[in-house]
Amino acid sequence: MKCLRCLRESADVVAKAPDGSGAWEVYYCTECNYSWRNNETEEISVLEKRDAWGQLDKVDFNQMRVNVYRAMKKPV
Amino acid sequence: MGFKDLRSFLSKLEEEGQLVRYSEPIALSPDWSDITRALPRMGQYGPAILADNLEGYKGKKIVAGVHASLANCALMFGHSKHTSLQDQINSLGKRWVAAGDASSAKLVWVENPPCQEVIIEGDDVNLYELLPLHRLNPSDGGFYLPKTCVVTKDMYSPDDIDSENVGTYRCQIHGPNTIGINISNMHDAGEHIAQAEALGVPMPIAICLGNDPMLDFMASTPLKSDESEYKYAAALGDFTYELTKATLSNLDVPANAEFVIEGEILPFERFPEGPFGEFPGTYSGVGKTCRIHVKRVTHRKDPIYSTIYIGGRSETESDMLLALNTCSLLYNQLRVDFPQVRAVNAMYQHGMTTIVSAKPRSPGHAKTIALRVACTPHGTDYCRNIIMVDAEVDPFNLTEVMWALSTRVRCEEDVFFIPSTPGLPLIPADVRPPLGRKLVIDATTPIPPDEFRPSKVVEPYQKSTDWRDTIAKIQQQLQK
Numbered sequence: 001m002k003c004l005r006c007l008r009e010s011a012d013v014v015a016k017a018p019d020g021s022g023a024w025e026v027y028y029c030t031e032c033n034y035s036w037r038n039n040e041t042e043e044i045s046v047l048e049k050r051d052a053w054g055q056l057d058k059v060d061f062n063q064m065r066v067n068v069y070r071a072m073k074k075p076v
Numbered sequence: 077m078g079f080k081d082l083r084s085f086l087s088k089l090e091e092e093g094q095l096v097r098y099s100e101p102i103a104l105s106p107d108w109s110d111i112t113r114a115l116p117r118m119g120q121y122g123p124a125i126l127a128d129n130l131e132g133y134k135g136k137k138i139v140a141g142v143h144a145s146l147a148n149c150a151l152m153f154g155h156s157k158h159t160s161l162q163d164q165i166n167s168l169g170k171r172w173v174a175a176g177d178a179s180s181a182k183l184v185w186v187e188n189p190p191c192q193e194v195i196i197e198g199d200d201v202n203l204y205e206l207l208p209l210h211r212l213n214p215s216d217g218g219f220y221l222p223k224t225c226v227v228t229k230d231m232y233s234p235d236d237i238d239s240e241n242v243g244t245y246r247c248q249i250h251g252p253n254t255i256g257i258n259i260s261n262m263h264d265a266g267e268h269i270a271q272a273e274a275l276g277v278p279m280p281i282a283i284c285l286g287n288d289p290m291l292d293f294m295a296s297t298p299l300k301s302d303e304s305e306y307k308y309a310a311a312l313g314d315f316t317y318e319l320t321k322a323t324l325s326n327l328d329v330p331a332n333a334e335f336v337i338e339g340e341i342l343p344f345e346r347f348p349e350g351p352f353g354e355f356p357g358t359y360s361g362v363g364k365t366c367r368i369h370v371k372r373v374t375h376r377k378d379p380i381y382s383t384i385y386i387g388g389r390s391e392t393e394s395d396m397l398l399a400l401n402t403c404s405l406l407y408n409q410l411r412v413d414f415p416q417v418r419a420v421n422a423m424y425q426h427g428m429t430t431i432v433s434a435k436p437r438s439p440g441h442a443k444t445i446a447l448r449v450a451c452t453p454h455g456t457d458y459c460r461n462i463i464m465v466d467a468e469v470d471p472f473n474l475t476e477v478m479w480a481l482s483t484r485v486r487c488e489e490d491v492f493f494i495p496s497t498p499g500l501p502l503i504p505a506d507v508r509p510p511l512g513r514k515l516v517i518d519a520t521t522p523i524p525p526d527e528f529r530p531s532k533v534v535e536p537y538q539k540s541t542d543w544r545d546t547i548a549k550i551q552q553q554l555q556k
């Protein structure tokens with residue numbers, strides 16, 4: 001299914017309410033790593049109502065900041 | 077003294093009227109998030125809440141507010157819940173000095189620990205179903221583990237406990253059994269990742285949830301890389317710390333934690349993580365960070381998931397958790413060179429605005445002390461506004477601080493700034509992160525030949541404080 005944040009077809013159901021109540025399902029996108037529930041507020045769960053600020057459909061993932069680590073110590 | 081696990085501390089909170097049990101249905105979003113925001117705004121005696129009827133997670137226990145108030149923090153340290161902020165900080169400062177290098181702290185390793193009563197592994201791990209996960213802030217990129225003790229080893233000396241690190245890092249759930257973790261290159265765990273990548277090997281990592289309150293406190297205290305959080309938790313809490321070995325690695329984990337998530341980080345893997353509503357009240361961006369591949373989750377029977385609120389611009393539990401350790405660490409560091417320092421208030425945004433009261437030794441000396449604040453390990457990037465007040469001014473009493481600013485500051489002489497210093501990427505006012513800037517306001521009374529118009533200061537009443545305490549005690553009796 002379509003991810004609500006990056007709009008790629010890379011989201012899927014990954015969990016259901018563990019108490020068996022059917023209260024919600026969780027969706028997760030393997031591309032942008034967004035997670036959401038179907039019963040969250042409309043500002044989160046309905047595409048048209050989402051804040052454009054957090055959307056990633058126009059973002060080039062190759063240009064994202066990458067955490068880089070440099071060791072201070074030398075191998076013993 | 078000391079609480080060996082979350083459960084014994086919750087019992088203490090309950091005994092003292094500081095724990096609210098709530099079994100009515102609660103919606104995950106936004107109700108649970110709003111509850112966690114409400115707790116630290118309930119004043120000195122704000123309680124923790126233990127709930128077990130979260131939407132879709134009925135029966136699972138979740139707690140928030142363990143460190144939300146001054147009263148709860150006082151109880152963690154073994155004080156009366158009525159102990160003032162100033163007294164708690166003074167006492168903590170003394171405990172730091174008494175602990176020294178924590179070499180006398182007592183650690184024991186136990187077999188068959190409570191944290192490994194239940195073991196879930198491989199494809200059976202579904203973090204979304206196992207933990208009552210919730211979105212803290214509406215624009216967060218997913219569900220975060222907000223109250224973590226993340227354990228990593230120095231990869232070059234994996235048998236050394238002092239360089240083993242226990243820290244609080246941003247952990248975002250990335251699917252049923254992977255977690256994105258954002259660790260800065262400056263942090264101890266960042267050094268460990270760098271070492272693992274230099275060696276080209278997976279790095280074992282454990283995320284411990286629902287810990288004794290002192291370990292949570294130490295995990296957010298900026299210790300040096302060769303100082304053990306376990307040892308300082310034992311020394312400052314005055315108890316024997318019970319550890320155990322993780323089931324899949326050499327890592328040492330708290331034997332009485334509610335949950336331990338065991339996994340590894342593979343070298344050079346990076347995936348998008350964020351945004352997250354951070355402690356200055358603004359969201360981080362999205363960047364590529366390391367990923368934890370979860371191999372196994374161990375937990376206690378009937379486990380309690382512990383959470384905290386981070387993200388609002390002030391008055392959050394995260395602010396409270398960081399306040400006491402930041403104040404007392406800065407105080408102790410300043411006192412090494414400047415015994416004239418009387419108290420340090422670094423409660424606001426982790427010390428971004430820091431108020432120091434001191435008795436300057438000579439004209440202009442308060443400004444020297446301010447520059448020392450800016451050079452402490454924590455102050456280098458955090459302390460961006462530094463306010464100096466006289467020793468007689470209580471830096472925790474903002475009414476007094478405002479008096480000092482109103483009546484002592486000469487803008488031409490007492491206000492200066494340093495542009496382009498180290499800063500934090502999370503401050504919107506700093507447009508070229510990680511460059512920041514420092515502002516110093518010296519609100520101490522000038523010492524000749526520095527000039528101040530001759531004036532007669534109104535004398536304090538000598539016994540006013542004693543009378544205040546006496547009257548307050550009588551009033552406390554009336555309120556019981």
Ligand SMILES: [Zn+2]
Nearest residue numbers: 003006029032
């Ligand atoms: Zn996506």
